[in-house]
Amino acid sequence: MSLIAGNLAIVQRLLDGDQIPWVVIGGAAAHLYGDRRPLNDIDILIERRALPRVVTLLQQSHKAVQSDGTRVIWRGIKVFADLTVRLDGVSHPFWLDEPMQQRRRRMPLLGTQVFLAAPEDIVAHKLLLRRGPEQGKHDVNDAAGIIRRHRLDVDYLMMRLQAMNALNIVQPRLSELGVVLPL
Incomplete structure:
Protein backbone atom coordinates (compact mmCIF):
# COMPACT_ATOMS: atom_id res chain seq x y z
CA MET A 1 0.00 0.00 0.00
CA SER A 2 2.92 2.38 0.59
CA LEU A 3 3.63 2.36 -3.17
CA ILE A 4 0.08 3.51 -3.91
CA ALA A 5 0.29 6.08 -1.10
CA GLY A 6 3.41 7.63 -2.59
CA ASN A 7 1.94 7.62 -6.08
CA LEU A 8 -1.27 9.21 -4.83
CA ALA A 9 0.77 12.02 -3.26
CA ILE A 10 2.54 12.63 -6.58
CA VAL A 11 -0.74 12.74 -8.53
CA GLN A 12 -2.32 15.05 -5.92
CA ARG A 13 0.59 17.50 -6.19
CA LEU A 14 0.45 17.47 -10.00
CA LEU A 15 -3.33 17.97 -10.19
CA ASP A 16 -3.45 20.65 -7.51
CA VAL A 23 -12.12 13.90 -6.91
CA VAL A 24 -11.45 10.44 -5.54
CA ILE A 25 -14.31 8.09 -6.35
CA GLY A 26 -15.01 4.36 -6.37
CA GLY A 27 -13.75 1.95 -3.75
CA ALA A 28 -11.33 4.42 -2.17
CA ALA A 29 -14.15 6.91 -1.60
CA ALA A 30 -16.36 4.15 -0.21
CA HIS A 31 -13.46 3.14 2.04
CA LEU A 32 -13.38 6.64 3.54
CA TYR A 33 -17.16 7.00 3.80
CA GLY A 34 -18.24 3.50 4.68
CA ASP A 35 -16.84 0.07 5.28
CA ARG A 36 -13.09 -0.14 5.57
CA ARG A 37 -11.85 -2.77 3.18
CA PRO A 38 -8.44 -3.15 1.58
CA LEU A 39 -7.71 -0.84 -1.32
CA ASN A 40 -6.26 -2.25 -4.53
CA ASP A 41 -6.12 1.05 -6.40
CA ILE A 42 -7.30 4.65 -6.32
CA ASP A 43 -9.84 5.91 -8.87
CA ILE A 44 -9.78 9.62 -9.65
CA LEU A 45 -12.30 11.54 -11.74
CA ILE A 46 -11.02 14.75 -13.34
CA GLU A 47 -12.49 17.53 -15.41
CA ARG A 48 -13.52 16.09 -18.78
CA ARG A 49 -11.13 18.04 -20.97
CA ALA A 50 -8.08 17.56 -18.73
CA LEU A 51 -7.02 13.97 -19.50
CA PRO A 52 -4.37 14.88 -22.10
CA ARG A 53 -2.94 17.43 -19.66
CA VAL A 54 -2.65 14.76 -16.94
CA VAL A 55 -0.74 12.49 -19.33
CA THR A 56 1.62 15.37 -20.14
CA LEU A 57 2.15 16.25 -16.46
CA LEU A 58 3.01 12.68 -15.55
CA GLN A 59 5.32 12.28 -18.55
CA GLN A 60 7.06 15.58 -17.73
CA SER A 61 7.65 14.11 -14.26
CA HIS A 62 9.33 11.13 -15.95
CA LYS A 63 6.47 8.72 -15.17
CA ALA A 64 5.67 5.94 -17.62
CA VAL A 65 1.90 6.02 -17.98
CA GLN A 66 -0.64 3.98 -19.90
CA SER A 67 -3.49 5.83 -21.55
CA ASP A 68 -6.12 4.73 -24.02
CA GLY A 69 -7.65 8.21 -24.37
CA THR A 70 -10.38 7.51 -21.82
CA ARG A 71 -8.23 6.90 -18.76
CA VAL A 72 -4.71 7.06 -17.43
CA ILE A 73 -3.26 4.19 -15.44
CA TRP A 74 -0.11 4.70 -13.43
CA ARG A 75 1.08 2.39 -10.65
CA GLY A 76 -2.18 1.83 -8.76
CA ILE A 77 -3.77 5.15 -9.73
CA LYS A 78 -6.50 5.31 -12.37
CA VAL A 79 -7.54 8.72 -13.69
CA PHE A 80 -10.79 9.03 -15.63
CA ALA A 81 -12.38 11.99 -17.40
CA ASP A 82 -15.76 10.34 -17.93
CA LEU A 83 -17.37 7.36 -16.20
CA THR A 84 -20.61 7.37 -18.15
CA VAL A 85 -22.38 4.03 -17.82
CA ARG A 86 -24.18 2.49 -20.78
CA LEU A 87 -26.93 0.02 -19.95
CA ASP A 88 -29.30 -1.50 -22.51
CA GLY A 89 -28.45 1.18 -25.05
CA VAL A 90 -29.04 4.08 -22.63
CA SER A 91 -26.28 6.44 -21.47
CA HIS A 92 -26.06 7.42 -17.82
CA PRO A 93 -23.61 10.37 -17.71
CA PHE A 94 -21.15 10.54 -14.83
CA TRP A 95 -18.41 13.12 -15.01
CA LEU A 96 -17.01 15.85 -12.78
CA ASP A 97 -19.65 18.53 -13.32
CA GLU A 98 -20.11 21.79 -11.41
CA PRO A 99 -22.47 20.40 -8.72
CA MET A 100 -20.01 17.58 -8.00
CA GLN A 101 -17.13 20.06 -7.79
CA GLN A 102 -19.09 22.27 -5.38
CA ARG A 103 -19.74 19.31 -3.05
CA ARG A 104 -16.27 17.80 -3.03
CA ARG A 105 -14.35 17.92 0.22
CA ARG A 106 -10.77 17.41 1.37
CA MET A 107 -10.03 14.32 3.44
CA PRO A 108 -6.89 12.39 4.27
CA LEU A 109 -6.29 9.17 2.33
CA LEU A 110 -3.06 7.22 2.74
CA GLY A 111 -1.31 10.29 4.12
CA LEU A 127 -25.97 1.59 -7.19
CA LEU A 128 -26.26 2.20 -10.92
CA LEU A 129 -23.36 -0.17 -11.58
CA ARG A 130 -24.44 -2.66 -8.89
CA ARG A 131 -21.50 -5.00 -9.50
CA GLY A 132 -20.80 -7.73 -6.98
CA PRO A 133 -18.23 -10.32 -5.99
CA GLU A 134 -18.77 -12.23 -9.24
CA GLN A 135 -17.14 -9.24 -11.01
CA GLY A 136 -14.64 -8.72 -8.22
CA LYS A 137 -16.50 -5.58 -7.08
CA HIS A 138 -18.34 -4.40 -3.97
CA ASP A 139 -20.76 -1.76 -5.27
CA ARG A 160 -27.65 13.59 -9.32
CA LEU A 161 -29.77 10.59 -10.36
CA GLN A 162 -31.81 12.78 -12.71
CA ALA A 163 -28.61 14.18 -14.25
CA MET A 164 -27.43 10.59 -14.71
CA ASN A 165 -30.72 9.56 -16.30
CA ALA A 166 -30.80 6.86 -13.62
CA LEU A 167 -33.60 7.79 -11.21
CA ASN A 168 -35.91 4.94 -12.26
CA ILE A 169 -33.10 2.39 -12.04
CA VAL A 170 -31.53 3.46 -8.74
CA GLN A 171 -34.59 4.58 -6.75
CA PRO A 172 -35.79 1.00 -6.02
CA ARG A 173 -32.22 0.02 -5.08
CA LEU A 174 -32.10 2.94 -2.64
CA SER A 175 -35.44 1.89 -1.16
CA GLU A 176 -34.02 -1.58 -0.50
CA LEU A 177 -31.33 0.14 1.57
CA GLY A 178 -33.81 2.34 3.46
CA VAL A 179 -33.38 5.59 1.52
CA VAL A 180 -36.62 7.22 0.37
CA LEU A 181 -36.38 9.99 -2.18
CA PRO A 182 -38.87 12.88 -2.21
CA LEU A 183 -41.61 12.66 -4.83
Missing part, protein backbone atom coordinates in the same frame (compact mmCIF):
# COMPACT_ATOMS: atom_id res chain seq x y z
CA GLY A 17 -0.36 22.37 -8.90
CA ASP A 18 -1.94 22.60 -12.34
CA GLN A 19 -5.32 23.52 -10.84
CA ILE A 20 -7.09 20.58 -12.47
CA PRO A 21 -10.39 19.85 -10.68
CA TRP A 22 -10.48 16.26 -9.39
CA THR A 112 -2.45 12.62 1.31
CA GLN A 113 -5.13 15.29 1.44
CA VAL A 114 -7.42 14.33 -1.43
CA PHE A 115 -10.57 15.82 -2.85
CA LEU A 116 -13.38 13.37 -2.25
CA ALA A 117 -16.66 13.23 -4.17
CA ALA A 118 -19.77 13.66 -2.01
CA PRO A 119 -21.27 10.46 -0.58
CA GLU A 120 -24.38 10.98 -2.73
CA ASP A 121 -22.28 10.90 -5.91
CA ILE A 122 -20.57 7.68 -4.84
CA VAL A 123 -23.86 6.00 -3.85
CA ALA A 124 -25.54 7.02 -7.12
CA HIS A 125 -22.73 5.63 -9.28
CA LYS A 126 -22.26 2.43 -7.29
CA VAL A 140 -23.86 -2.67 -3.25
CA ASN A 141 -21.90 -3.29 -0.04
CA ASP A 142 -20.00 -0.02 -0.52
CA ALA A 143 -23.24 1.92 -1.04
CA ALA A 144 -24.86 0.25 1.99
CA GLY A 145 -21.85 1.14 4.15
CA ILE A 146 -22.01 4.78 3.09
CA ILE A 147 -25.76 4.91 3.76
CA ARG A 148 -25.28 3.41 7.24
CA ARG A 149 -22.68 5.99 8.21
CA HIS A 150 -23.87 9.19 6.51
CA ARG A 151 -27.03 11.17 6.36
CA LEU A 152 -27.50 11.71 2.65
CA ASP A 153 -28.82 14.91 1.13
CA VAL A 154 -31.76 13.27 -0.66
CA ASP A 155 -32.50 16.40 -2.72
CA TYR A 156 -28.97 16.42 -4.11
CA LEU A 157 -29.05 12.65 -4.57
CA MET A 158 -32.26 12.94 -6.58
CA MET A 159 -30.74 15.75 -8.68
